[in-house]
Amino acid sequence: MHVIVTGGSSGIGLAVAKAYAARGERVSLIARDAARLEAAVRDVKAVSKGGSAFAVSADVSRHEDLATAVKACETANGFCDVLVSSAGIVEPAAFDALPAAVFDQQVTTNLLGTANAARSVYHSMKARGQGTIMVVSSGAALIGLHGYAAYCASKSALNGFAEALQAEAVGTGVRISICFPPDTLTPQYQREMTMRPWQAEVLMGKVKPWSAEAIAERIVAGIDRGRSKIHFTSSLMALAYLGPFIKPLLSLWYRHRLKRGAKETHAMSSTVHLKTGISSGIDTPKL
Template identity: 40%
Template sequence: MDDDIRPRATAGPVDLASAHVVITGGSSGIGLATARLLAVRGAKLSLIARGRDRLEAAANELSAAARVADVSDSQALTRALAELEAAQGRSCDVLITSAGLARPGHFLDLSDEVFRQMMDVDYFGTLHALRAVVPGMVKRGHGSVVAVSSAAGLVGIFGYSAYGPAKFAVRGLMESLRAELKPCGVHVGVVFPPDVDTPQLTEENRWKPQETRAIGGAIKPLSAERVAEAIIAGIDRRRFLICPDTGTRLLARSGSLLMPLLNREFDRRVRAVRRKHGNT
């Protein structure tokens, strides 16, 4: 492992052509799309995911190192990260936390377990990874950490009472870390994608209430590749807010001002769905 812990006088962008990049949730969706683009850049890739088959397929495709781990298990994740650093012969230069779950549903219908699972995977899964690699980055005075939140981490949306708070928590964590880690030379970024065309969205749509679908309207999901491009540009330019489309960029910068208008429009769409289905 690279033991050079001398702080750097200035902290510029990480050189992705030589960086060791670790991606949680790297076997599919946004994580895999980002890994593919980073492979083209020449990065040393390490992937972490729960599903062995898809993870091995991704690792073989990209000549990446890989470890199976559940990000909600802090000990297993910390061990996987340490093993990947040893296998690659250097510490983690860039961490991208893309592992996540979304389980929409009506608040009164969701079990306590769903609320716990969203926090365990989406929030604590991000936190555990950061806790494992950030100390080394601070010692070296260099690095980049990017967490994938969601547009549902910018504004409360009908049907996301379990998922939204977990993504709001990711946003709050990264906002706090930005302030703490900037003086240490470590770049912090947070990504706010809307719906993205991934296997996770397909699973999510199985549970999505009609009201939630109406709020989303007919907006076409972004491709995972477009989000991946935004992530890499964010690392290159050391951006904190990483928004892959105009809508989430507007929400991220002006959400509090727009909330009264958004809530009125969301409420109108919910009422229309309920009238249509005979609910009041």
């Protein structure tokens, strides 16, 4: 079996690639950074049990470049049996403070990058009457978060994309799946945490992030079982299926906590000002 993983140089994508390699499957990695790809291929080969590892650099937001990369992967490892579209970026900031180019980049990479990846393998899968496309979305697709307008928009759009493609794929033998991972301990997550607004932390809480390996294990198991959607926690499943009932109450609670947080921020800032004579901004109050 040949598995192609976009965003395969690190994080969830790399963990998925290693999980398949450990089962002896042929794995192809696609990502932008050539140097990180080389390191990723070494990691995949280190755990491989009789399979092969191939990598090619491409920007998923560029359809022609990605299509060329997929062809190179299929030349090396045969037709794609499973595509895991994991490439994505997040740059949290309040909407009016986020540069338009950064907003556009998140939407282009997360949404159009996934569409480009699916387009590159879908026709061939239909012609052969088999194949699986796994879309890696996010728990952030299920609820709006302060500072995540671009990310939430792009990740929630993937749900609509996957459902529409599922409808089109009926009777073709091609399975379309989507998963909604929670916070996952990856290099991108570590960078994101330095920019995450405290208002988002209020709603998201301080839950310990999952390991990329644990997420990958669930994704691979979901693909094996032919699941159309994967929710990793009970709270995410509740948001997915009971959101219209839960969100109004959650919104009321959230507004209350924001008011409390604003008061604490003001009080802390005032205390610092009185002690030092210099006004200090507090980014993350302890709630």
